[in-house]
Amino acid sequence: MNNKSLWSVWTNHVENKPEGTAIVHWVAGEEPFVWTYKNLLDTAEKFSRIVFEKGVKQGEVCAIIIKHNPLFYPLYLGISGAGALPAILAYPNPRLHPDKFRQGLAGMSQRSGLDHIFTQREMEPVIKPFFEQEKSTVKDLLFPFEFDIDSVDTVIQHEKLDKIRSKVNDDQPVLLQHSSGTTGLQKPVVLSHKAIRQHVDYLGKNLKLSPNDKIASWLPLYHDMGLIACFHLPLVFGIPTVQLDPFEWVIAPDILLDAVSKERATLTWLPNFAYNLMAEKVRFDDLEDVSLASLRAIINCSEPVRAESFNKFSSAFTAIGIKDEMFSASYGMAETTFAVTQTEPGKRPHELVVDRGKLSQGRVELPEGDVVTRTCVSSGNIIEGCNVKIVDFDRREVNAESVGEIAVKSVSMFDGYRNYPEKTAEVLDDDSWFYTGDYGFMYNDELYVIGRKKDIIIVAGKNVYPEDVEDALNKMENIIPGRVIAFGEEDNVLGTEQISVVAETKLNDNNDLKTLKTNIIKAGMGIDVNIHSIYLVPPRWLIKSSAGKPSRKANKERIINKNDKSVWS
Template sequence: MWLVSLQKDISLDDRIVWDYWVENARTAPENEAIIHWVAGEEPYRWRWRALMMSASFYASYLQAQGIKKGDVCAIIIRHNRDFYPLYMGISALGALPSVLAYPNPRLHPDKFRFGLEGMARRSGLDWVLTEAELEPIVRPLLLRQGSTIGGIFTPMEWGEKMEGVKEQFEHPEVTPNEPCLLQHSSGTTGLQKGVVLSHSAVLEHVKRYGDSVGLGEWDKIVNWLPLYHDMGLIAAFYVPLTAGIPVVQIDPFEWVVAPILLLEALSQEKGTMSWLPNFAYNLLADRVHEEDLETIRLDSVRMIINCSEPVRAESHDKFFRRFSSYGIKREALAACYAMAETTFAATQTAAGTPASEISLDREMLSEGIVRLAKKNDEARICVSSGPPISGCDLRIVDDSGKDIPEGRVGEIAIRSVSLFTEYRNSPDKTAEVLKDGWYFSGDYGFLHRGECYVIGRKKDIIIVAGKNIYPEDIEDAVSQIKGVLPGRVVAFGIEDISTGTEQICVVAETREENEEEKKRLRMVIIEAGMQIDITISRVYLVPPRWLIKSSSGKPSRRENKERALALEI
């Protein structure tokens, strides 16, 4: 097991990720690597020997198709047991796998293609590996002038073609500082940034993050998160596979319809760890039937780690109340602060203790001052995301980038051995956030007794169910609707306590005064959101010149949010 060898050899020497996978297959060929879970079926159990053989077949076949070191391979494939060896095969060639979200059926094919084209241009996608069903939608991109895409493959159809292929392929020379993978931020405009991570960043992270959560051979991770998300890809793919820990992979599309699947997998497989965005705590607590829990036991679970959305104390409480009688322990409720730019986690609460909570004076906090709430103060309970993990330093800075004292809220800046290399092909964007080895996260937070509390964002990103949504994407889509005044739209998120995540609201100016017509326009706005795979929960139609402009001349999201919400009172 890798963890065993790690204890003997702390330095990561010159190995790359593939070398660790080979080592795992050599030392424990019959150990389970990935348990591929499909509702209503026997799980498919990949053992190390078979997984690596399959990965080698894919590598060999991909090499024969022309895929080589440094190529970026976009993978757009749903839950499939052959996804894993395919991904690993790409990595074996020194190419950069980049998992992209399979389009939701509501997303208009033109919007999907437009987004992919923009991404291809910015990130320099060389190959697209997808499913036969999606191939006709992607194919036109190949023919566009100046397209970077060299070919489109449907590897899940290769079964017979791969017969007779040898599992040998030519190993390229890859050093640890060279790129390992490419991750993309969310969005639909094609302006998504591609985060390049090196082998050493990933391996350092696996080692140090593994230490911070006390990862050991007794662990088994259970995951429903999509692998295009950094939390799914790093915490539930690279961490277990590189450390030689088994992982259960659940279909995200099935999980969201039947959240009980996570509890079934944890119970049946005796899972020990799982990472969840905050909304999932509410969904599990509220939407699972008591009778479905009859055979569920969660005593094996030692950590459920809350990440990728603001951590809400009431979600932890609700989850604990609901599942404590099934074996969930309070100390299992952990949290971390993570982002793709630091590979994954920058901070993590300690294993075996619940995430700390502090009650702060809400008014003082809104002025950037951290002061414990007194008896009659209106309080905001903040949940800790823990201290920095090893190899990671945190600073809290003001708008000019200068350190501010403890007890004040500021932007969180991070220095880490697992920092990203660059935003691919975007030196300007990289330079905006990466300065003197520090990554300026755009998140607001504070340090208290050495632990990090994240309380807001500098930018107006909306986070719905762990997915980052840029208000610009919504505003652009709504601005194009007939009846809406162009450029006179703002989108923002509001906290929804019942679901533990945010809801999207839109304020749009219109000259329309007829109530029936306004009703129709509201529906068209909601449908425009659907076409970019965004659910707009509330639409406020307002008369011309209602929106307040900021100093830049554009409508101010913050001020108009307050104004729109006041309409309801």
């Protein structure tokens, strides 16, 4: 067998520490289920054999749509062990309309070329109509929890599987993950064995990982931060990971703190809003005997990092062991496997107070005199194997201390979006620089991320395209077609953006307006988007851009800055 495939890395752990803990599957209020390396890989081997016998071929993409379940992990590894590419998709939120979910699947299928779907029986009525469509690429719908894994005898060698594994070279793809985005518009990123291994190697060095480390995570595994940092990194490095259910965490965020305390976890990754959510929502009397003293880094990634969020978290949890030096930050994306920068563990990320006015003009200048300031938080130094440059609109590198688009290069770079050459050409140049669409600057060799080139709204770490929200609302009764805009509005309490919409309507009765507002929220729910603020305005209120369409920027400013009496919210 090729000793560089991820399968061989995982099986090496079985040889070196068969009874070592690989994964702790956490369910609130229950005894956790512990996978040792031996049990995990034995079960993965069984799944590999079943998957192979069911006709899954090397290189085929296997979508996994299942809830938090202990069998998920060996299934994922088993698909990989059969030479196929696991691709984790989000289990649909109950409120997402089945048609919308199927549309999303169709969009993903078109780009990702999904070959098989592994799911739970309860999803059959939802997925089957999509699977039966003429143009569907999906060959079969499989229900892995119904596989008779106990009957699989792994004592005898499986020659065909052994042959597949022996031929794997480390440039071959090992998984498919989707860049963050609205379902159906997410871009598929294929990563190789080498990309994952090298990334883990470099990021591990940067984080000073040791065999004593243990990761705790509530992050969904369809997101790069959950999948790479909290799943692949520990599995490759050989340290335990404690996996919580994201659906449980959003209802009871204290379960992460409980898991960290009981498992004595040392590392966790959080998007910025999670610091605020836990500081605001966790109640001290739910934290009996909880100590966070085992943590050495709580890494903020996936949203712009806010100093205030660190302060809130610190104030809330100092009494149970949180120290300033535990705070950490990183900048990453699916296209580079994950991290591009990382702050030094054991030191709170640097904060830089700059002149806000100058910053909006693209200059990084320290404040002089009585000016409005902005505190920017460092996302850290560039990790080994990566390179960063800041460029202008023409993609020319800008001078030091100037703001521009962040472009990155990495040894763990993707080869382009699968089946999406036009999108790849937009973001990847001939010299392998990836243009991220994020704005930022370098200061003292550290990267500061301050915003985005496009109108994408990042709600609690999830990217939402305003066009999707506008499309969903434009079809609604009592909204003037084409007269809706959606934008992101800062929620300082929760440390994230929330979705706001402005819509023109001819209604003026208060009860009618309230009903329309409820219907707008429902329309958002149909596409799995939470619309937080709704501003209903009379006809011809929205400012148009030069192209004749309502301008998001101008109308956002009008809403936020002016107290217009014709706005009903």
